Amino acid sequence: MSFRNSSRMAMKALRTIGSRRLATRNISVMSRNVAASTTRFAPRMTAPMVQTRGMRVMDFAGTKENVWERNDWPREKLVDYFKNDTLAIIGYGSQGHGQGLNARDQGLNVVVGVRKDGASWKQAIEDGWVPGKTLFPVEEAISKGTIIMNLLSDAAQTETWPQIAPHITKGKTLYFSHGFSVIFKDQTKIQPPKDVDVILVAPKGSGRTVRTLFKEGRGINSSFAVYQDVTGKAQEKAIGLAVAVGSGFIYQTTFKKEVVSDLVGERGCLMGGINGLFLAQYQVLRERGHSPAEAFNETVEEATQSLYPLIGKYGLDYMFAACSTTARRGAIDWTNRFLEANKKVLNDLYDNVENGNEAKRSLAYNSAPNYRELYDKELEEIRNLEIWKAGETVRSLRPEFNKH
Ligand SMILES: NC(=O)C1=CN([C@@H]2O[C@H](COP(=O)(O)OP(=O)(O)OC[C@H]3O[C@@H](n4cnc5c(N)ncnc54)[C@H](OP(=O)(O)O)[C@@H]3O)[C@@H](O)[C@H]2O)C=CC1
Numbered sequence: 001m002s003f004r005n006s007s008r009m010a011m012k013a014l015r016t017i018g019s020r021r022l023a024t025r026n027i028s029v030m031s032r033n034v035a036a037s038t039t040r041f042a043p044r045m046t047a048p049m050v051q052t053r054g055m056r057v058m059d060f061a062g063t064k065e066n067v068w069e070r071n072d073w074p075r076e077k078l079v080d081y082f083k084n085d086t087l088a089i090i091g092y093g094s095q096g097h098g099q100g101l102n103a104r105d106q107g108l109n110v111v112v113g114v115r116k117d118g119a120s121w122k123q124a125i126e127d128g129w130v131p132g133k134t135l136f137p138v139e140e141a142i143s144k145g146t147i148i149m150n151l152l153s154d155a156a157q158t159e160t161w162p163q164i165a166p167h168i169t170k171g172k173t174l175y176f177s178h179g180f181s182v183i184f185k186d187q188t189k190i191q192p193p194k195d196v197d198v199i200l201v202a203p204k205g206s207g208r209t210v211r212t213l214f215k216e217g218r219g220i221n222s223s224f225a226v227y228q229d230v231t232g233k234a235q236e237k238a239i240g241l242a243v244a245v246g247s248g249f250i251y252q253t254t255f256k257k258e259v260v261s262d263l264v265g266e267r268g269c270l271m272g273g274i275n276g277l278f279l280a281q282y283q284v285l286r287e288r289g290h291s292p293a294e295a296f297n298e299t300v301e302e303a304t305q306s307l308y309p310l311i312g313k314y315g316l317d318y319m320f321a322a323c324s325t326t327a328r329r330g331a332i333d334w335t336n337r338f339l340e341a342n343k344k345v346l347n348d349l350y351d352n353v354e355n356g357n358e359a360k361r362s363l364a365y366n367s368a369p370n371y372r373e374l375y376d377k378e379l380e381e382i383r384n385l386e387i388w389k390a391g392e393t394v395r396s397l398r399p400e401f402n403k404h
Pocket residue numbers: 090091092093094095096114115118119120121150151152153154156159160177178180202203204205206207208
């Protein structure tokens with residue numbers, strides 16, 4: 001069987017995976033297919049080492065970590081567990097929208113709290129939240145909620161805390177999707193009351209993806225953490241809420257570790273780093289006489305359309321194996337140069353996250369009343385860079401946009 005056929009079959013097999021049980025069965029079929037030409041690059045699955053109710057201890061490359069999964073929280077159990085609760089989603093940005101709609105679709109009691117007549121208020125109405133019934137100004141929503149899910153922007157959490165705090169009364173649960181407000185409390189002044197559970201569920205992906213994966217019947221990976229456990233139920237509640245808002249697998253962390261890794265990740269590989277690397281390569285190719293289309297195809301289009309999805313599905317070794325021996329030789333040889341250069345930058349970044357400099361910058365910038373316009377201006381500048389203008393044209397040629 002040719003490599004192309006075997007990898008196509010492997011892709012198809014992966015797409016059909018609907019549950020862990022199905023995956024376990026399919027994986028051996030898939031491995032056989034891929035093995036025909038790339039024996040050492042067949043996808044592997046790690047079996048759970050221990051299975052107690054609801055929690056698995058998994059071996060991650062030699063380190064054991066606990067993982068919870070949504071299969072242990074079927075919808076009936078969720079509805080029963082939270083039957084006396086009202087989830088108050090405060091803020092309706094990317095996460096408020098994804099988490100709120102998912103929890104509502106799971107059958108839980110959910111209300112949304114945002115500034116009246118702001119952009120989020122209007123969006124919430126479009127998504128079917130009803131003013132006076134399920135959509136309220138922030139303080140009113142908090143007064144109705146038993147689980148207060150603070151999904152305002154991190155800067156707005158600081159700004160609104162003096163108004164919000166008095167409504168976080170004994171017996172309620174305070175929920176965040178980021179360790180930011182609590183960990184950088186020297187700057188945010190957010191000190192949760194002592195008599196409430198304080199938990200975190202942080203989806204490891206955009207709120208838009210939280211919603212789309214849920215609608216596809218899948219779930220996003222999320223982290224959870226407990227900062228304060230007054231009831232003795234904080235952990236169980238966090239895991240239940242993680243499932244309610246659309247998580248598939250749920251990993252344990254602390255508020256500190258979540259916020260530090262998150263701020264590093266988004267400034268590094270996920271957003272800032274990749275932007276910098278794309279730009280650097282594109283500029284070098286252009287400065288050395290290559291056309292915009294060639295530079296874009298060789299930098300972004302091939303990455304996102306061909307190679308990175310292979311990493312996502314099967315791992316880096318599989319992607320390397322799918323490329324030429326010429327490419328592999330060069331890629332392996334040049335890795336260390338990039339590793340060394342980037343580790344310096346990433347260590348610098350980590351220090352600036354850990355010492356609070358990044359939090360300070362983010363709070364200052366995002367507290368500006370015109371923060372949206374400021375970003376719009378910067379994003380407009382990015383959109384107009386030659387690399388992304390060239391990208392628009394390259395994308396327009398894709399079959400889905402070019403039907404004739
Ligand atoms: N974006 C993501 O995918 C992820 C976000 N997170 C975390 O989730 C939380 C929410 O983030 P995200 O969904 O991106 O939301 P945003 O950062 O986009 O915040 C949007 C909400 O904040 C409100 N808001 C902004 N300023 C104010 C203010 N001064 N007073 C009242 N409300 C205000 C907006 O209301 P209005 O429309 O009225 O201005 C809007 O509802 C954050 O802690 C973030 O770090 C975690 C994982 C991923």
